[in-house]
Amino acid sequence: MSEKYDAIVIGTGQSGPSLAGRLAAEGLKTAVLERKLFGGTCVNVGCTPTKALVASARAAYMARRAADFGVVLAGQVSVDMKRIKARKDDIVRPSTQGIEKWLSNTSNMTVYKGHGRFESANTVRVNGELLEGQKIFLNVGARAFVPNMPGLDEIDYLTSSSMVEVDFLPEHLIIIGGSYIGLEFAQMYRRFGSQVTVVEMSDRLIGRDDDDVSETVKEILENEGVNVRLKAQCIALERRGSDVVVKLDCSENPKEVTGSHLLLAVGRVPNTDDLGLDSAGVETNERGFIKVDDQLRTNVPGIWALGDANAEGAFTHTSYNDFEIVAANLFDDDPRRVTDRITTYGLFIDPPLGRVGMTEREVRASGRKALIGKRAMTRISRAKERGETQGFMKILIDAETEKILGAAILGIGGNEIVHSILDLMYADAPYTVIQRAVHIHPTVTELIPTMLGELEPLE
Numbered sequence: 001m002s003e004k005y006d007a008i009v010i011g012t013g014q015s016g017p018s019l020a021g022r023l024a025a026e027g028l029k030t031a032v033l034e035r036k037l038f039g040g041t042c043v044n045v046g047c048t049p050t051k052a053l054v055a056s057a058r059a060a061y062m063a064r065r066a067a068d069f070g071v072v073l074a075g076q077v078s079v080d081m082k083r084i085k086a087r088k089d090d091i092v093r094p095s096t097q098g099i100e101k102w103l104s105n106t107s108n109m110t111v112y113k114g115h116g117r118f119e120s121a122n123t124v125r126v127n128g129e130l131l132e133g134q135k136i137f138l139n140v141g142a143r144a145f146v147p148n149m150p151g152l153d154e155i156d157y158l159t160s161s162s163m164v165e166v167d168f169l170p171e172h173l174i175i176i177g178g179s180y181i182g183l184e185f186a187q188m189y190r191r192f193g194s195q196v197t198v199v200e201m202s203d204r205l206i207g208r209d210d211d212d213v214s215e216t217v218k219e220i221l222e223n224e225g226v227n228v229r230l231k232a233q234c235i236a237l238e239r240r241g242s243d244v245v246v247k248l249d250c251s252e253n254p255k256e257v258t259g260s261h262l263l264l265a266v267g268r269v270p271n272t273d274d275l276g277l278d279s280a281g282v283e284t285n286e287r288g289f290i291k292v293d294d295q296l297r298t299n300v301p302g303i304w305a306l307g308d309a310n311a312e313g314a315f316t317h318t319s320y321n322d323f324e325i326v327a328a329n330l331f332d333d334d335p336r337r338v339t340d341r342i343t344t345y346g347l348f349i350d351p352p353l354g355r356v357g358m359t360e361r362e363v364r365a366s367g368r369k370a371l372i373g374k375r376a377m378t379r380i381s382r383a384k385e386r387g388e389t390q391g392f393m394k395i396l397i398d399a400e401t402e403k404i405l406g407a408a409i410l411g412i413g414g415n416e417i418v419h420s421i422l423d424l425m426y427a428d429a430p431y432t433v434i435q436r437a438v439h440i441h442p443t444v445t446e447l448i449p450t451m452l453g454e455l456e457p458l459e
Contacts, residue, residue, distance in 0.1 A: 001130070005031045008124055008133035010116045010275075013040025014316045015306040015323035016139030017099050022327045023135075024108035031133065033126050035115040038100040040141050041308070042316040045161040048095060050184060051348060052088040053164065057191035058350055061224075068387055079192050085167040118276035121300050135302050137326070138290065139319070140275065142268040142308040149176075151237035155244050157262045160185070170194045172259035174246050176235065178205040178228070180347050182265030183221065187349045190226050197227040197257050199246055204230060206347065210360045212394070213353065213408050220349065220390050229257065237262070270309040285311065294337040295329050296322055312338050315345055342425050346415035351377075351391050354418030357406030357425060360396060363458065369399035371455040375447055377411040382442045388412040393444075393451055395421065395431075396458065402430035417445050 006028035009020040016032070017039075023030045037044040056079070063077045104111045114127040124131045144159035146152070158166070160181050173189050175182045178200030190196045198205075198221070204214040205228065218228055234249035244262045248255055272288045283291045283299045289311035296304050296312070306322035308314050313322075321341055328334035347353035363370050377383040377391045391411030398405055407421045424434055431452050439446035 002123060002132040003031075003129060005029050005110075005131060005133045007031070007135040007137065008033065008116075008131055009137045009139060010124065011040065011139035011141060011271075011307070012038045012099060012103070013139045013141045013307045014042055014319035015326075016040070016137070017103055018320065019137055019139070019306070019323045019326060020103060020109060021106060022323075022331065024106050026331055028108065028135075030109045031112060031131055032103050032109060033112045033114065033116040033124070034100075035113075037096060038103070039096045040139070042319075043095045043099070044092060045164050047316055049088050049092050049164040050160075050188075052091045053084065053188055054184060054348055054350070056084045056087065057188040060193075061191045061350070065387070079169065081169050081192065082167045084192075085165070088164065115274070117274065118280035118282075121280045122302060133302075136304070138275070138298075138303070138305045138309060139307045140271040140309045142270045142314070144264065145267040145269045146264060147266055149235055149237055151239075155237055155239045155262065157244075157264050159264050163263055170259075170261040172197070173261050173263060174199060174244060174257055174259035175263045175265055176246065177263075177265035177267070178202070178230070179208075179265065179267075180206065180345075182263070183217065184348055185263060185265065186226050187221055187224060190221075190224050195227075195259070196225075197229060197259060199229045199232045199235065199248065199257065201232050201235070202230065208359070209353075209355065210394075210408065212360075212392070213410055216391060216410055217347070217349065217353065220351070223390070227257075268308065268314065270311075272309055287311070292338075294339055295335070296326055296338065313341075317344075342422060344418070344422050346418075348415065351388055351411045352413075352415040353391075354409045354414040354416070355407070356418050356422045357404065358396065359406060359408070360394070360458070363396050363405050370405060370458040371397040371399050372458045373397075373451040373455045375451045375454075377444075380411075380444055380447050382444050382446075383412050385442065386412055393448065395448075395451060397431050397452075397455060399457070402432060403428065404431050411444065413444050417448075420445060420448065 007023045008031045009016050010033045012034045020030050020032045060079050066073045112126045116124045116126040119125050169192055172195040174197050175186050176199045178198050186196050186198050205218050206214050232248045236247040238245040243258050246257045270288045281300050290305035290309050292298055292305050292310045298305055304326055307319035325336045328336040344356040374394045378389045383389045393409045395407040396405040404425050409418045435449045435452040
């Protein structure tokens with residue numbers, strides 16, 4: 001016998017709980033399955049804990065810079081990693097517990113703590129119980145990818161999940177992977193006081209971004225003492241006493257790096273390999289991500305996939321938007337689509353990067369006539385007053401429609417400031433709306449109209 005539900009939600013990441021709440025509020029008998037931590041990656045091992053740690057690292061960094069601002073601190077600045085972790089835990093815990101409590105006390109909802117697997121297109125087994133659902137929603141997320149590297153089985157290593165549980169200061173942290181997760185931990189632990197080396201296989205950091213963004217990010221990290229090794233094509237690992245040795249095949253010496261700890265930050269894989277998707281007939285791509293249409297429906301009627309596991313966005317904000325799309329289509333007679341949203345994301349180093357729309361490289365590849373504006377942070381009063389002049393702003397405009405194609409703001413407040421550009425893109429308005437706006441002085445945002453008044457053809 002099976003327990004029948006109108007809807008089953010597997011996973012409680014960013015979209016699952018909100019969707020479950022909406023389903024229950026609409027009168028649907030709803031089951032929610034969570035095998036581990038309520039709140040998923042973001043709350044437990046992603047955005048929330050890492051940004052709490054970033055804040056502690058910034059406090060240490062600014063304390064060491066106090067003299068630059070005429071502030072005298074007595075004694076040497078040091079960090080207490082156990083207190084830093086405890087602060088992080090105090091921020092994470094209420095969110096995790098709050099989500100579980102909310103779901104468990106919601107009418108029309110039953111929470112199952114266990115791993116769910118499909119037995120057919122409309123049945124899921126959890127803890128030995130068989131659940132039958134008319135509608136099934138997958139919000140199973142992703143996990144750190146562990147590559148098949150020579151020697152990896154001989155050493156201990158950390159991933160982004162285990163790294164947030166560290167309560168000690170590594171003497172020398174080697175990070176394999178020069179993208180967003182790796183770089184945030186690199187700057188963070190350098191500011192805590194570790195020696196840090198970033199090892200990246202490609203010829204530049206954050207490969208999805210433009211060359212000038214990648215190079216400036218590299219300069220920011222190197223200015224703080226992070227060692228960056230690029231073009232590491234043949235990585236092998238070795239345990240040497242209590243140390244970890246990463247062997248490199250790089251164009252420059254030395255050919256190996258020795259450190260005390262190793263962090264793997266080389267991407268993420270979806271948690272779809274143990275869901276019984278074959279039993280349900282749900283299709284995935286070659287990397288295991290669930291295939292969905294523009295409204296997040298899988299190839300099997302009655303099954304949807306939301307969040308990181310569907311390859312339509314690997315961010316908390318896209319996961320939540322997945323919930324909004326599904327709910328709007330199911331209940332609001334509002335045909336929202338994945339293709340309605342504009343790509344946007346941030347790199348939360350300091351100063352941060354805010355990105356929206358197309359990169360310069362993508363605009364050039366499109367062949368369209370475009371305009372470009374760029375302004376260094378050294379030319380912005382607010383940045384100089386704050387003593388944070390690293391980075392630049394860049395914006396790309398369609399020369400014919402005057403619509404914004406994309407922008408990158410790498411500098412003080414860049415991850416917040418970029419939203420003024422994003423909102424104008426959603427409004428489908430010409431760039432002249434911002435160019436003619438009067439912004440507050442002294443701010444960074446006030447220089448966006450100035451930058452837009454100095455556009456030049458993209459050659």
